[in-house]
Amino acid sequence: MVASPSRHSFGVAGCLVIAALATGPATCAPASRVFSLQQVNERDPAKGFSPIHVGERVTIQGVVNSRAYHLNGFQLLALQDSSHGVLLRIPTNDTRTGSFHPGDELRVGGVVVFQDGVAMVEPQEFALVGTQSPPTPEDVTPRELAGFRYLGRLIRTEGKVTAGGDTPTGSYIKLDLPLSLTVFLPHSAQYARLISGLDIDTPVRVTGVAFQFCTAPAYDRGFQVLVNETKAVATMDRGWTFRPSLVAATVGGIFLAVLMLWQRDRRSIGQRERLRKTYQLGEEILSASSTQMILERLSEAVPEILGVTNVQLYVYNRGAKALYTVPRGNEESVSISLSAPPGGPRSGAVACFHYRTLLSIPDVDRSPFPIGKAEGPSPKSLLLFP
Numbered sequence: 001m002v003a004s005p006s007r008h009s010f011g012v013a014g015c016l017v018i019a020a021l022a023t024g025p026a027t028c029a030p031a032s033r034v035f036s037l038q039q040v041n042e043r044d045p046a047k048g049f050s051p052i053h054v055g056e057r058v059t060i061q062g063v064v065n066s067r068a069y070h071l072n073g074f075q076l077l078a079l080q081d082s083s084h085g086v087l088l089r090i091p092t093n094d095t096r097t098g099s100f101h102p103g104d105e106l107r108v109g110g111v112v113v114f115q116d117g118v119a120m121v122e123p124q125e126f127a128l129v130g131t132q133s134p135p136t137p138e139d140v141t142p143r144e145l146a147g148f149r150y151l152g153r154l155i156r157t158e159g160k161v162t163a164g165g166d167t168p169t170g171s172y173i174k175l176d177l178p179l180s181l182t183v184f185l186p187h188s189a190q191y192a193r194l195i196s197g198l199d200i201d202t203p204v205r206v207t208g209v210a211f212q213f214c215t216a217p218a219y220d221r222g223f224q225v226l227v228n229e230t231k232a233v234a235t236m237d238r239g240w241t242f243r244p245s246l247v248a249a250t251v252g253g254i255f256l257a258v259l260m261l262w263q264r265d266r267r268s269i270g271q272r273e274r275l276r277k278t279y280q281l282g283e284e285i286l287s288a289s290s291t292q293m294i295l296e297r298l299s300e301a302v303p304e305i306l307g308v309t310n311v312q313l314y315v316y317n318r319g320a321k322a323l324y325t326v327p328r329g330n331e332e333s334v335s336i337s338l339s340a341p342p343g344g345p346r347s348g349a350v351a352c353f354h355y356r357t358l359l360s361i362p363d364v365d366r367s368p369f370p371i372g373k374a375e376g377p378s379p380k381s382l383l384l385f386p
Helices: 003-028 095-099 244-287 291-306 345-355
Strands: 057-064 069-071 074-080 085-091 104-115 118-131 154-167 170-175 181-186 203-212 223-226 233-235 314-317 322-325 335-337 359-361 382-384
Touching (some): 069 181, 085 104, 085 203, 170 203, 314 345
Antiparallel strands (some): 069 074, 154 170, 170 181
């Protein structure tokens, strides 16, 4: 009689303990934290750029930017927001990914996982928040893709093919320097596709999702672009073999060189022509029969040779010890005293005769040579030679 209540009490106690154990994990389960897509991929440089939030339960929200990528053993679905992106790692047998299309906005609850250098979310629940226009690819350079900024985002980049090949998990090509970038087309038994027909140095435009494959620390390398189909790698016209700016600079340099040569040749031709006319003028002066004829030829030739506007010829009279102007036409000759020359250009003619040297006066008003003012208009500059 005593033993029965004892067994009954044990049974009740056992039930209470079992109930407590059954409900214990539910009350102690960690709460899910709302994360931005940028927070999911936060790294710790002191630990080889390993993700900080691995193992944490998070809730994220983003827009599907491409169809799911099928790899051996799992699928990848890329989400992005206005500034960052993230990848969802989903089991291959999860058929829900087939119902998601670019432009679908999803709220996802799951756990942050880490695989081959990439921080991803392993979803446990999905919720379709809404639908919008599919994201457009963001144009970036291969150098900009060598970092965490664009991971999970839909991008478009350009480059030249430097290598290519196939692996058990997919096909790949590498784009040119300054930074070698791998473009990877994953395939599985159901999705076997190859990147083919691309020769070395073929310029291509690639549209896909920024990705990373790095199996050992530090996890700041091994950046790639995932593509879903062969047409995501489009060949481009080869266009310019050299940079347009280099071609423009070369053409400009050639043009300037030709212009300088042309101007030098033109000056050389002009100098030869002036020299020829000067020799011809000298011969005509020697053969002239009078000073009036010499003045006439000087007035015709010198303005063209030297670019002057007027020519005056003076003749020395030994008996009068004076200079006389050679008259034009019906003009009368004017005597110029060597001891008391008049003002104006004639005083310069007297000085030139005295010193037996060429005098060049570019500006009569500023000349240190004492040329007085003559009656009437006076020249701006003078060139006198004996």
